[in-house]
Structure formats: C-alpha cells, structure tokens
Amino acid sequence: MQNRSLSVTVLRCPDCGNDLDGLSTDVIFFCTECGRCLVSGDKLAPVEIEFTRYDDSGTILLPFWKVDATVDILRRISRSESRTVPIAGQRDFHGGNLDLVESFKAIRRDLIIFPAFSTSLVLSTGVLLSEEEFSQEPLQQGKYPPMTGGSIGLEDVSKLASGVAVGIEVCKSDYLAFIDLDIDVHSAKVLAIGCTPSESTFRMNGTNINIPFTSVNDADDILRRSGYNV
Numbered sequence: 001m002q003n004r005s006l007s008v009t010v011l012r013c014p015d016c017g018n019d020l021d022g023l024s025t026d027v028i029f030f031c032t033e034c035g036r037c038l039v040s041g042d043k044l045a046p047v048e049i050e051f052t053r054y055d056d057s058g059t060i061l062l063p064f065w066k067v068d069a070t071v072d073i074l075r076r077i078s079r080s081e082s083r084t085v086p087i088a089g090q091r092d093f094h095g096g097n098l099d100l101v102e103s104f105k106a107i108r109r110d111l112i113i114f115p116a117f118s119t120s121l122v123l124s125t126g127v128l129l130s131e132e133e134f135s136q137e138p139l140q141q142g143k144y145p146p147m148t149g150g151s152i153g154l155e156d157v158s159k160l161a162s163g164v165a166v167g168i169e170v171c172k173s174d175y176l177a178f179i180d181l182d183i184d185v186h187s188a189k190v191l192a193i194g195c196t197p198s199e200s201t202f203r204m205n206g207t208n209i210n211i212p213f214t215s216v217n218d219a220d221d222i223l224r225r226s227g228y229n230v
C-alpha cells in the first residue's frame with residue numbers, strides 16, 4: 001500500500017486564535033469569537049464587514065461583496081424601441097436607419113453588490129441587489145451571529161463588479177446595442193445579508209429577491225451547517 005500523506009490546513013483567526021469554520025472552497029471566513037472577517041489570498045487578511053437585515057428568526061447570514069467603484073462609460077449605443085430587422089440579403093449598416101443613439105463619456109460613482117458565494121446567477125442577482133438599499137445595522141458588542149463562508153475572493157471582485165455594471169446598463173429602459181465601460185474599484189467590503197430559506201429559495205429579508213437553491217453550488221451544505229434538514 002502506498003504511503004499517502006494528507007495535508008490539512010487548520011485555519012485560525014490571527015486575532016483571537018479561534019478555529020475558523022468553513023467549506024473546502026471557502027476564501028471568506030467570519031470569526032464569531034471576535035467579529036473579524038478574513039479573506040484568504042497570499043495570506044489571511046482582514047476585510048471590513050457590515051451586517052444588515054439579520055434579526056428575523058431562522059435567518060442565515062450570507063456573504064456578499066459591496067464594492068464602491070467609479071464606473072466610466074466610454075461608449076454607449078442604444079435605441080428607443082425594440083426592433084426586429086429582417087435579414088434581406090447583403091446590405092450596408094447605417095446606425096441611423098435603426099434610430100441608434102450614441103452617447104459618449106459618462107462617469108458615475110456606484111455601490112455594486114453581488115454574492116460572494118458561488119452561484120450561477122451572480123451577475124443578475126448583483127443587478128437586483130445594487131438597486132436595493134442596505135443600511136448597516138449595529139451589532140451588539142460581543143455577540144456575533146454566524147455567517148456562511150464565501151468562495152469568491154478579492155481577485156475576482158473587479159471583474160464581477162464590471163459584469164454587474166454592464167448588467168445595470170442592459171436593464172435600463174432603452175434598448176442597449178453596445179456598451180464599453182471601465183471600472184475603478186475604490187473599496188470592497190463584505191456585506192452579510194440576513195436571508196430566510198423557504199421551500200426552494202433563500203429569500204433576502206425585507207426584499208422580494210430570491211436566490212433559488214438550485215443556483216447555489218453549496219446550498220445543501222449552507223443549509224445543513226445552519227441547522228436546517230436537507
């Protein structure tokens with residue numbers, strides 16, 4: 001029999017020494033002992049965390065990224081109404097034929113929020129979330145509710161925030177034909193949002209936003225670890 005060595009990394013909070021509980025894919029950890037949120041990259045580093053809508057009973061705190069960014073719209077082409085163009089052989093393309101309107105250069109400062117756990121709906125959920133108000137709620141000192149770990153690290157934050165920013169443009173009332181934008185991330189913090197599991201979704205407390213279990217890769221583990229029978 002071959003000698004196999006298994007390497008096990010025990011993650012401990014660098015501040016208080018408490019064991020950090022998490023799934024094998026997790027890169028975001030919350031220390032329920034001292035209230036520190038940590039994200040692993042080259043090393044385990046602290047990251048700012050805010051809590052919101054966590055007070056309902058049965059709540060599971062799920063981690064999201066809350067990104068403060070400047071969105072620089074370099075070029076945007078849209079038209080005022082949806083139009084189907086019949087394909088009739090080869091023809092020249094003139095934007096004017098299609099009522100295309102081109103606008104240049106707009107810069108805005110945005111808060112972009114999207115799941116920090118693996119989901120197939122990360123971008124569309126981000127578009128919905130970014131329209132909601134999530135004000136921070138103070139925690140009672142020394143009492144930290146457990147938060148599920150997250151699997152999306154800081155290195156992916158800029159790319160995903162950019163995807164959500166494009167999604168926000170797509171959802172505007174005109175019909176987007178083309179968009180080119182740059183994003184400059186000023187800060188990224190973890191936002192722990194209280195969610196209540198229903199029959200088949202995580203419903204975000206106080207909103208109509210539901211994340212189907214089927215779209216969350218670790219849904220069963222998240223539920224089991226929060227004391228729900230799966």
Ligand SMILES: [Zn+2]
Pocket residue numbers: 013014015016017018031032033034035036
């Ligand atoms: Zn700690």
